[in-house]
Every structure is written in C-alpha cells, then in structure tokens.
Amino acid sequence: MKKGVLLVNLGSPDSPEPQDVKKYLGEFLMDERVIDIPYLARTALVKGIILKTRPKASAAAYKKIWWDEGSPLIVISERLQKGIQKQVDVPVALAMRYGSMTIKKGLQKLVDQGVEEVLLFPLYPQFAMATTETITVLAEELRQASFPHLKIESVPAFYNKPDYIEVLSNSVKKHLEGKQIDHLLFSYHGVPERHIRKSDVTKSHCKMDGSCCATPSKAHEFCYRHQCLEVTRLVAEKLNLQAGTFSTSFQSRLGFDPWLLPYTDRTIERLGKNGIKNMAIVTPAFVSDCLETLEEIAMEGQEIFHEMGGKEFTTIPCLNDDKPFVDLLSHWINTWVTS
Structure with missing residues (x-):
C-alpha cells in the first residue's frame, strides 16, 4: 500500500476582513467539540450573540499580525510541510480543521497521488477534544463517506516524547x-x-x-x-x-x-x-x-x-519550521514509513 502523510493544523480566515473572519469563526465555534453544548443552545450562542459582535474585533486583531504572504499560521504550516517533504519519500499534504484548506481536500490530494494508507498528523503536542479529537473524528467521517478504501492511522499526542x-x-x-x-x-x-x-x-x-x-x-x-x-x-x-x-x-x-x-x-x-x-x-x-x-x-x-x-x-517563538523541528517530524514519519 502506498503511504502518505496529512499534516493538520487549526486553520485561519482567508483574509483579515470581518466577513471572512465571521465565516471562519462560525465554522470553528459551531464545532460540538469546541463549544460542547446542545446544538440549539450552541446555535443561539454562536449565531445569535458571538457572530454579531466578535468578528469585527477579531478582524482587527488579525490585521495586526497578518503577513504580506497571508495568515502566519498558514504560511508557517506550508513552510513546515515543504521542509518535511524534502526529507521524506512519501507524499506530504497539508490541511486545516477549519477554513478553506479542508481535511477533505488534503485527503483528496493524497489519493490523487495513489496513496492508500495515510498517517494523519494533528500538529498538537497535547491531546484535547477541541484539537486532536475533532480532527481524528472528522477524518474518519470523511473516510467512511468519501474514501472508504483508505487506511488512516493517527499520530497520538507527543507531549512527553x-x-x-x-x-x-x-x-x-x-x-x-x-x-x-x-x-x-x-x-x-x-x-x-x-x-x-x-x-x-x-x-x-x-x-x-x-x-x-x-x-x-x-x-x-x-x-x-x-x-x-x-x-x-x-x-x-x-x-x-x-x-x-x-x-x-x-x-x-x-x-x-x-x-x-x-x-x-x-x-x-x-x-x-x-x-x-x-x-x-x-x-x-x-x-x-x-x-x-x-x-x-x-x-x-x-x-x-x-x-x-x-x-x-x-x-519565545513557536517551533514553527525551525530545522530541528522539521528534522524531528521527518524522522518520525520516516520511521512510520519503514515500519
């Protein structure tokens, strides 16, 4: 079976403009593992209150940190993906849990390259319902609905490695x-x-x-x-x-x-x-x-x-695409590929 890797991070609005931030926040906050209250109450809270006030303030915050190349999170994640791809011999794709770089698109990129076995790599050192779990659950739902032939293995929390x-x-x-x-x-x-x-x-x-x-x-x-x-x-x-x-x-x-x-x-x-x-x-x-x-x-x-x-x-900056971090993730992936 041909192997491939899907790196997954949180996501970002397409732009720091209020309309894009509102769309992004709506998807993020309506996730039942982020705001884990009954659907009707979550809808009333998110769509009836939060999305009427928060997007403008969040957009202003995003504008403070937005880079010429785009969202820092996206740009850095893309650099990380490219750095890893140089060190491994299997396809490495990148997706986001929320926003336009969807997990479905990421899986499709791998499938289009003939991948049959995917290492799902949530880019979170610690496990949480609102991060790792929501990624693995959605990936399995997508597998059953659109990619039934795929085998998906998830990387567990690596906080103590x-x-x-x-x-x-x-x-x-x-x-x-x-x-x-x-x-x-x-x-x-x-x-x-x-x-x-x-x-x-x-x-x-x-x-x-x-x-x-x-x-x-x-x-x-x-x-x-x-x-x-x-x-x-x-x-x-x-x-x-x-x-x-x-x-x-x-x-x-x-x-x-x-x-x-x-x-x-x-x-x-x-x-x-x-x-x-x-x-x-x-x-x-x-x-x-x-x-x-x-x-x-x-x-x-x-x-x-x-x-x-x-x-x-x-x-202190995050590990981002620092060479030691790229080397580490590449080593883990290569170990999985040869296992």
Missing part, C-alpha cells in the same frame, strides 16, 4: 541566551474544565483538585491539563530551572464557564505587580505562531506586563 522535549527545550534555551530572566511562563491554550472531565476515560480520576494530574492514571492519555503540566515539568527539568522561577498558565478563555486556571493575562499582571521586571513566555500548545501567540501574547501580554511595572517581556 524525549526527542520532542529536547527540541522544545533547546529552542527555549536558544531564545533566552544572553538574557537575564526572572521568570519563565509556560502559557497553554485554555479549555473549559468540563472538557477535562469529559475526556477522562476512567470517569472518576479527574477531580481538578490539584493532585490528580500528578497521580499516575490511564486518564492521562487523554488529559489535556496533565499533558500541559508535564511539558512544563519536563522542560524545566531539562533546563535545570529552579522552583519559583517558572510557572504554568492558560490563555484564550471564552464565555463564563470555569476554564483551566490560572489565566495567563492575570498571571502576567500578578508577576508584574509582584516585582518581576524581566519575564519570558513560551507557548507549547502551539507548534506554529498564530493569532494567539503573535497578538494575544506578544502584544496584549506585553502591554499588561509593562502597565504593571515590568520592563523586559520576551516572547
């Missing part, structure tokens, strides 16, 4: 070289607390009490919170960071339900108020820089820190 931790740690170290940093903040995309409980395969382990993520359990295979905390722990260990000089937070909350704590914006504010003058922030839930890293962190986060009296705010 030693070679990934090595690449991530080296990237952090490189971007902090020569800087005097008082505190390193690991900021991950937030999710509602109920997503953690829903993903608990044991139906009893996750209690969100501060200890369950550190207690061994098969629930950790699908626990986003545990996997985020584990990345922080492993990188801190690799870099020999001292207790109190680093911490974990969660960004990008939406609505009024409880989301994972602590919140990134409030953590940055607290650090500034507590006298931290030089801080750095890394965002390991993202492999490609995007709106959440380039605008929410590098712009809004820096503004909050300076308002609280902070001086130097260092944003």
Whole structure:
C-alpha cells in the first residue's frame, strides 16, 4: 500500500476582513467539540450573540499580525510541510480543521497521488477534544463517506516524547541566551474544565483538585491539563530551572464557564505587580505562531506586563519550521514509513 502523510493544523480566515473572519469563526465555534453544548443552545450562542459582535474585533486583531504572504499560521504550516517533504519519500499534504484548506481536500490530494494508507498528523503536542479529537473524528467521517478504501492511522499526542522535549527545550534555551530572566511562563491554550472531565476515560480520576494530574492514571492519555503540566515539568527539568522561577498558565478563555486556571493575562499582571521586571513566555500548545501567540501574547501580554511595572517581556517563538523541528517530524514519519 502506498503511504502518505496529512499534516493538520487549526486553520485561519482567508483574509483579515470581518466577513471572512465571521465565516471562519462560525465554522470553528459551531464545532460540538469546541463549544460542547446542545446544538440549539450552541446555535443561539454562536449565531445569535458571538457572530454579531466578535468578528469585527477579531478582524482587527488579525490585521495586526497578518503577513504580506497571508495568515502566519498558514504560511508557517506550508513552510513546515515543504521542509518535511524534502526529507521524506512519501507524499506530504497539508490541511486545516477549519477554513478553506479542508481535511477533505488534503485527503483528496493524497489519493490523487495513489496513496492508500495515510498517517494523519494533528500538529498538537497535547491531546484535547477541541484539537486532536475533532480532527481524528472528522477524518474518519470523511473516510467512511468519501474514501472508504483508505487506511488512516493517527499520530497520538507527543507531549512527553524525549526527542520532542529536547527540541522544545533547546529552542527555549536558544531564545533566552544572553538574557537575564526572572521568570519563565509556560502559557497553554485554555479549555473549559468540563472538557477535562469529559475526556477522562476512567470517569472518576479527574477531580481538578490539584493532585490528580500528578497521580499516575490511564486518564492521562487523554488529559489535556496533565499533558500541559508535564511539558512544563519536563522542560524545566531539562533546563535545570529552579522552583519559583517558572510557572504554568492558560490563555484564550471564552464565555463564563470555569476554564483551566490560572489565566495567563492575570498571571502576567500578578508577576508584574509582584516585582518581576524581566519575564519570558513560551507557548507549547502551539507548534506554529498564530493569532494567539503573535497578538494575544506578544502584544496584549506585553502591554499588561509593562502597565504593571515590568520592563523586559520576551516572547519565545513557536517551533514553527525551525530545522530541528522539521528534522524531528521527518524522522518520525520516516520511521512510520519503514515500519
């Protein structure tokens, strides 16, 4: 069977104009694994409230970070795909879960090249309902409906793979070289607390009490919170960071339900108020820089820190298409091809 790879990231509007942002947000927020409430309530919330107000503000944010070549997330993902393709002998396609670069189009590109066995590669180090799961579920639905002859194998979360931790740690170290940093903040995309409980395969382990993520359990295979905390722990260990000089937070909350704590914006504010003058922030839930890293962190986060009296705010880029990351993903793919 001829093999091929489909890299999948989140997606982006076609342009930073309000109409395109509205279309994109509508698809994204109507996903039942993103806003996991009953369909009618989700429709009322998204179409009746959010899409009447949010697109204009989001469009303004996208315009701040939009590149001449297009959406940073798309451009970087395309560079990553091209870099990997140079190092592997099987076709590598790129798709997005939301937007015009659909998973169906990506699978079709591979099928058109004679591919019969696909390695589905969600570009997320940690598992989450709203990222990895929604990609794998949709891919299977598409396989059954349009590509019944295809065999699809999904890459699981790679948050704790030693070679990934090595690449991530080296990237952090490189971007902090020569800087005097008082505190390193690991900021991950937030999710509602109920997503953690829903993903608990044991139906009893996750209690969100501060200890369950550190207690061994098969629930950790699908626990986003545990996997985020584990990345922080492993990188801190690799870099020999001292207790109190680093911490974990969660960004990008939406609505009024409880989301994972602590919140990134409030953590940055607290650090500034507590006298931290030089801080750095890394965002390991993202492999490609995007709106959440380039605008929410590098712009809004820096503004909050300076308002609280902070001086130097260092944003560590995502792994993007850095050669060590391209080499790592290419190695994993080549290992799969020859297995």
